[in-house]
Amino acid sequence: MGIQEKQVGVFAATRWELNALRRALSVEEARAAPGARCVIGRRRGWRVFLFQTGIGIEAAQGVCRRAFAGQSFDLAVSSGFACALTDADVGDLLIGTEVLLGGYPDGQTASDRVLRCSPDLAAAAARAARGAGLVARSGRLVTVPHVLCRAYEKREVAASAGAIGLDMESVAICEVAIEQGVPVVVARTVSDLVDEDLPVDFNLFLDRSGWTRGVLSCLTHPAAWSGLNRLRVQAGVSAERLTRFFGPFLDELG
Helix, strand or coil: CCCCCEEEEEEECCHHHHHHHHCCCEEEEEEEECCEEEEEEEECCEEEEEEECCCCHHHHHHHHHHHHHHCCCCEEEEEEEEEECCCCCCCCEEEEEEEEECCCCCCCCEEEEEEECCHHHHHHHHHHHHHCCCCEEEEEEEECCCCCCCHHHHHHHHHHHCCCEEECCHHHHHHHHHHCCCCEEEEEEEEECCCCCCCCCHHHHHCHHHHHHHHHHHHHCCHHHHHHHHHHHHHHHHHHHHHHHHHHHHHHHC
16 A cells, blocks of 8 residues: 555645746646646655735635635645745745734734644744754744735734734634644745835735725826836745745655
């Protein structure tokens, strides 16, 4: 009897993040899963399912639930980009030891929704990062319901949540994995910094009805273009580091 192949579900919000992760794999198939794009590949004895969830808690939760309903996973990973809430550089790796929901206008956090990540997976991520020559930080991450565009908002969430970084999906991904009894970890590279204002209100682009206003905002504020180019460069660095990390991480697990 052959050894049963182990399977990992990896969840990332956007195609840029998914493409960075897939470059670490031997890709076998790309298909449209219900409500999501899915890329299937292999690395060091792992069969890897990469899901593009879309941005935000509800989108990630829906894709995760459908993924776990249709597939059995030995472990799950929330990955992609994140905003640093501590002293860090673009491209550094943030490893979640726990995640919680926060970032509401009054600064509150939902402490009853603190979700613990697998210590073994977090340790494996840290070892893989060191082996790849990456700077890694481990600690609490916070998931927020909207894009934080101003540095003062980021600092408020950092203070209230005691977190090293933030994203918009990890609470949902971790919650579904834990419900299913599957170990989960968050491993994301820094794409923007705690003291950095974003050049436009990206929340406008999360709703189809806001796209026109978002485009008009860019057109009427020429200074935004230099900021957008800065973010493009930073996203490129973050993507390269994510690729550099993900392969060794799977190798470490193997």
